[in-house]
Amino acid sequence: MTEQEKFLFDLWGYVVIENVLSADEVTSANVATDHHQITNRPAGLAQNSSALKAESGRGEFQLNPLTFEHPYCQPFRHMLVHPKVISILNEILGVGFRLDHGPGLIQMEKGTEGHWLHGGMTFDPSQYHHFSHGRMSCGLCVAAWQLTDVQPGDGGFACIPGSHKSNYRPPQPVVSLENDLGCVHQVVAPAGSVIIFNEALVHGTLPWTRTDKFRRSILFKYSPGFLSWGSPHTKCPITDPTPEESALYEPPRRTGRTAIGQA
Numbered sequence: 001m002t003e004q005e006k007f008l009f010d011l012w013g014y015v016v017i018e019n020v021l022s023a024d025e026v027t028s029a030n031v032a033t034d035h036h037q038i039t040n041r042p043a044g045l046a047q048n049s050s051a052l053k054a055e056s057g058r059g060e061f062q063l064n065p066l067t068f069e070h071p072y073c074q075p076f077r078h079m080l081v082h083p084k085v086i087s088i089l090n091e092i093l094g095v096g097f098r099l100d101h102g103p104g105l106i107q108m109e110k111g112t113e114g115h116w117l118h119g120g121m122t123f124d125p126s127q128y129h130h131f132s133h134g135r136m137s138c139g140l141c142v143a144a145w146q147l148t149d150v151q152p153g154d155g156g157f158a159c160i161p162g163s164h165k166s167n168y169r170p171p172q173p174v175v176s177l178e179n180d181l182g183c184v185h186q187v188v189a190p191a192g193s194v195i196i197f198n199e200a201l202v203h204g205t206l207p208w209t210r211t212d213k214f215r216r217s218i219l220f221k222y223s224p225g226f227l228s229w230g231s232p233h234t235k236c237p238i239t240d241p242t243p244e245e246s247a248l249y250e251p252p253r254r255t256g257r258t259a260i261g262q263a
């Protein structure tokens with residue numbers, strides 16, 4: 001993790017890292033996505049917000065993409081243990097971090113609703129940002145890979161930068177986006193980039209209503225090795241896992257987890 005990435009992630013609670021995937025890798029991930037069933041969930045994530053409502057719910061994979069048949073699992077397995085992401089997670093979650101849940105696809109076509117802002121509202125021992133002894137320590141964090149371009153005004157991922165460290169709950173009109181007080185930021189990111197964000201950040205999704213292009217983001221959620229936000233995995237779902245992939249599925253525990261990405 002570079003000094004600039006540390007600075008921005010600590011300051012904002014997220015950082016966008018561009019050009020992590022090549023154009024060919026983005027294409028392979030989109031081809032693999034096109035070959036598998038995507039189902040639209042019923043609309044409802046916008047709750048009763050007039051600012052977030054739209055006709056349809058977002059599209060999601062029916063199967064875990066890490067278990068797709070070869071070669072279609074490969075782009076997602078590459079993302080799971082990408083060296084750039086591993087180096088960042090070793091810094092912010094600590095050595096021995098684990099895959100908590102995911103990967104999950106978010107696909108939005110024109111007319112897809114947004115998602116009420118969430119995260120960071122109260123003390124939550126599973127989602128946090130702490131700084132001591134010269135380094136960050138975080139709870140649940142996300143690597144959100146961008147398979148399509150997101151431009152200013154398109155919608156999609158949005159957050160209140162810095163809110164992972166804020167002390168007051170955002171007012172209700174802010175989390176519903178009905179009056180965002182100018183503090184909500186739509187995150188712009190080209191295809192091939194990865195957004196690393198802390199789940200303690202107040203974040204959500206703006207509706208996708210302004211562009212005919214679609215949005216595809218695939219989210220991997222990681223926790224420190226001792227912590228499980230979701231139900232711990234019973235086993236690695238990949239039938240032919242590498243040692244690095246297996247390590248990410250070890251049970252949560254304070255010590256003794258296999259470290260990955262260490263020289």
Ligand SMILES: O=C(O)CCC(=O)C(=O)O
Nearest residue numbers: 106156157203204205217
């Ligand atoms: O990328 C998005 O649209 C939002 C994702 C989100 O809210 C989450 O992962 O908790």
